[in-house]
Amino acid sequence: MREGAVARLGLTIPLKSGIDPADELAVLSAKGYTDFWTAETSRFDAFTPLAAAASAVPSAWLGTAVASAFARGPAMLAMSAAALSCLAPGRFLLGIGASSPVLARDWNAATYERPVERVRDTARFLRAALAGDLVDEEYDTFAVRRFRLEQPPERVPPLLIAALRPGMLRVAAAEGDGVVLNWLGASDVHTVKQVVGDRPLVAARVFVCCSExxxxxxxxxxxxxxxxxxxxxxxxxxxxxxxxxxxxxxxxxxxxxxxxxxxxxxxxxxxxxxxxxGTPAQCAAALHAYRRAGVDIPIVKFLPLDPAADPDHASAVAGSYAEGSR
Structure with a gap:
């Protein structure tokens, strides 16, 4: 955790079935969730719930964790990111990753080859495209011919890269502004930080079940x-x-x-x-353990059975977390 950093806390949305209504998001933001993030599975895409959140909570940070570099073409990914950046200027973080062969091949009729190189090339393309450059480039894993965003964002969003092992972690450190982690304990963060170093922003999805x-x-x-x-x-x-x-x-x-x-x-x-x-207080204490280990933004993902899927219970976790940050 960076010295003097604000104690940010993310929440994976939608929290319940359907796209979260504005009043629910506003309440959760007031209780202590600074960030709303999406997880792209077979439920919803990575961008639409964030578009709803952008208007519902004008102060919140929004992030994709993550949008697949295989499920969309590079230009479509840039356009989606530009749209969110315009809806939430200065408050959007673009997380991209390889995702999985199931999402790419089985669900989206795309190839799934050389994932490390594909994510690296996508990051390089997005850097140029979101800056408003004309991109006419032959990358190692794809080519883009004469693409320029008609309305590039005034503030280019930070680019985060989902990574697990050293190869992709090194891509995140070299090409991204940060890294998105998943399926690790607080005690594992040190192992990851040894590869990425201290420069990148570190976000980590943390699975939570608020039950004793x-x-x-x-x-x-x-x-x-x-x-x-x-x-x-x-x-x-x-x-x-x-x-x-x-x-x-x-x-x-x-x-x-x-x-x-x-x-x-x-x-x-x-x-x-x-x-x-555990209890809301125990869950909050565990989230702080991730912060102490070097995670800048813990992103809570409540398990389906979790009573905290009720906004009132989710608020209790956020409140305990905020108390522990003071």
């Missing part, structure tokens, strides 16, 4: 962990962080087709490392 029923939390979290951390990129990330021994039984059972057995094999200590849970 640890058995229920761990049962739900095991299913989520098994579904995510068996994806090759995330599995490699966990190996790099030092969890190979702890997660090998899960990977072996998953590869054998035993999904239930794989989830059951996730150890409690892995759940507790990767999922913040």
């Amino acid at each position: 029923d640890s058995q229920v939390v761990r049962a739900a979290a095991r299913r989520l962990i098994a579904g995510y951390l068996t994806v090759p990129g995330y599995a490699a990330f966990q190996r790099w962080l030092g969890r190979e021994a702890a997660l090998s039984p899960m990977w072996q059972l998953w590869d054998a087709g035993d999904r239930k057995g794989a989830a059951a094999a996730v150890p409690d200590e892995v759940v507790d490392d990767l999922i913040v849970h």
